[in-house]
Amino acid sequence: MLTQSLARPAETLFVPASSPPLTRMVSLVTTARLMRDNPMAILPEPLFRQTRLTGPYLGRSVHQVSGPAEMKSILQDNFSAWRKSPLIMRMLTPILGDAILTAHGESWRRQRMTLQPAFLKRRLDRFAPLMADAADAAVETLNTPAPVDVHHVMNDTTFAVIERALFSDVEGFDRGEVRAAIEVLLEEIGRVRYSDLAPFPEWAPRLMTPGALRARKVFRTAADGQIRRRRALDDPGADLLGLLLKVRDEETGQGLSDVEIRDTLMTFVAAGHETTAIALTWAFYLVANDPDIQAALRAEADAVFGQGVPSAEDASRLLLTRQVIEEALRLYPPAPILGRRAVEDTEICGHPVRKGDVALLAFYALQRHETLWDNPNAFDPDRWSASRRPADRYMSMAFGGGPRACIGAQFSMMEAAIILSVVLSRLTVEPAHGDVVPVMQVTLRPRGGMPLRFRPRPWDRRASGAAQAV
Numbered sequence: 001m002l003t004q005s006l007a008r009p010a011e012t013l014f015v016p017a018s019s020p021p022l023t024r025m026v027s028l029v030t031t032a033r034l035m036r037d038n039p040m041a042i043l044p045e046p047l048f049r050q051t052r053l054t055g056p057y058l059g060r061s062v063h064q065v066s067g068p069a070e071m072k073s074i075l076q077d078n079f080s081a082w083r084k085s086p087l088i089m090r091m092l093t094p095i096l097g098d099a100i101l102t103a104h105g106e107s108w109r110r111q112r113m114t115l116q117p118a119f120l121k122r123r124l125d126r127f128a129p130l131m132a133d134a135a136d137a138a139v140e141t142l143n144t145p146a147p148v149d150v151h152h153v154m155n156d157t158t159f160a161v162i163e164r165a166l167f168s169d170v171e172g173f174d175r176g177e178v179r180a181a182i183e184v185l186l187e188e189i190g191r192v193r194y195s196d197l198a199p200f201p202e203w204a205p206r207l208m209t210p211g212a213l214r215a216r217k218v219f220r221t222a223a224d225g226q227i228r229r230r231r232a233l234d235d236p237g238a239d240l241l242g243l244l245l246k247v248r249d250e251e252t253g254q255g256l257s258d259v260e261i262r263d264t265l266m267t268f269v270a271a272g273h274e275t276t277a278i279a280l281t282w283a284f285y286l287v288a289n290d291p292d293i294q295a296a297l298r299a300e301a302d303a304v305f306g307q308g309v310p311s312a313e314d315a316s317r318l319l320l321t322r323q324v325i326e327e328a329l330r331l332y333p334p335a336p337i338l339g340r341r342a343v344e345d346t347e348i349c350g351h352p353v354r355k356g357d358v359a360l361l362a363f364y365a366l367q368r369h370e371t372l373w374d375n376p377n378a379f380d381p382d383r384w385s386a387s388r389r390p391a392d393r394y395m396s397m398a399f400g401g402g403p404r405a406c407i408g409a410q411f412s413m414m415e416a417a418i419i420l421s422v423v424l425s426r427l428t429v430e431p432a433h434g435d436v437v438p439v440m441q442v443t444l445r446p447r448g449g450m451p452l453r454f455r456p457r458p459w460d461r462r463a464s465g466a467a468q469a470v
């Protein structure tokens, strides 16, 4: 893989905010409180030096893992011995149904095989122009004298991208009303309640708030209407909804049902919008605090797409931009901890695991592990250059791993590269934040937002060209 080298002495690197690890034993009640408020706070300090810690939890064992071999053992080698954790299933299923993110066994396999072709690179390239349009709109919003909460703006930006990628055209559909409904549903998915932590069986229903029930109805009615309308057309279209209507399982020739398509639409919004927004938020924070990298990114944008906007092909040539995004994903994996439950007796790298045990895959600890990385807490995009990037793909896991690894990884890397590069080609960015505290609320977010100050590039050729024309 081609990459860009920008090696710098260790002592000059920016060391960004980190999440303080747990340094003491805590009671079960405190663990439950930390799980509800900020699950990052349960990651024990030794997990950044060791690769597995096993402890008791409600009559079972919990295995917290932070090594590449342990990750591979769970996600790849013993894949069928594990299922997503009951907590995550209870929170997601009422809203996402049995779509690809929450399905297991044959239902998951069929949906994954059917959907995979929709995410081939040549199919995704067509979305580059709408990503560039969304980036243009972000430039307009960020370009104000006062500090702007970049997390908020990136949320709007990536929402616009996923919504336009799913539904390029809609009829009888109020985009504003559906957006508001989706926000309510994402909020409902993300809020852990104490009752979610009780050891109820997975099938026990989760009570939804009346607002969330209403929002689910609004979303489902709107999506069902679009599916019906597109099915009636000769060509259902080239956006993601059109592709979902066309894709077939290669073995059986079977397509997705209307309910599966509807739940997949919601799944793509839930899995793809906030995750990409947060990756971009952290990337802007990092480059705001590292003027050298920022200047290098701007030079790369100038060299690759000049005064235009990046095409899909340009996006794959934005090598340093991609390295910065990879480094942001290492330091702040949007999904910092994944939970799994063993459905049969198994093992993690030779360590026995009983059916019913829980594994917490601590990507955050893996990706800042003291024994795996030089300067683990420093921002160093050069570690992703050709000569230094880790050979073991299980060392950096922001997109998960094994058969259930993120299906949207290429989509979001192209999106993030285009947005970061377009914004930095037009604006400079400086810190306007106080203390930065990463907390896990659905994704790994900066508590209270991420205010940054954006200004037009002093020598912006576009601006000076316009001035000369006047």
Ligand code: HEM
Pocket (backbone or CB within 6 Å): 084, 100, 101, 102, 112, 267, 268, 271, 272, 273, 275, 276, 279, 333, 334, 335, 338, 397, 398, 399, 400, 401, 403, 404, 405, 406, 407, 408, 409, 411, 412
């Ligand atoms: C920076 C952005 C993203 C990150 C960090 C991310 C992260 C992840 C992770 C960690 C998983 C594995 C979950 C598990 O094994 O329990 C996953 C799965 C998934 N992601 Fe992403 N994701 C991102 C963007 C997207 C986008 C843009 C889409 C869709 C357009 C998407 C759709 C999915 C789906 C459908 C799955 C489930 C795959 C399966 O179970 O077979 N993601 N993602």
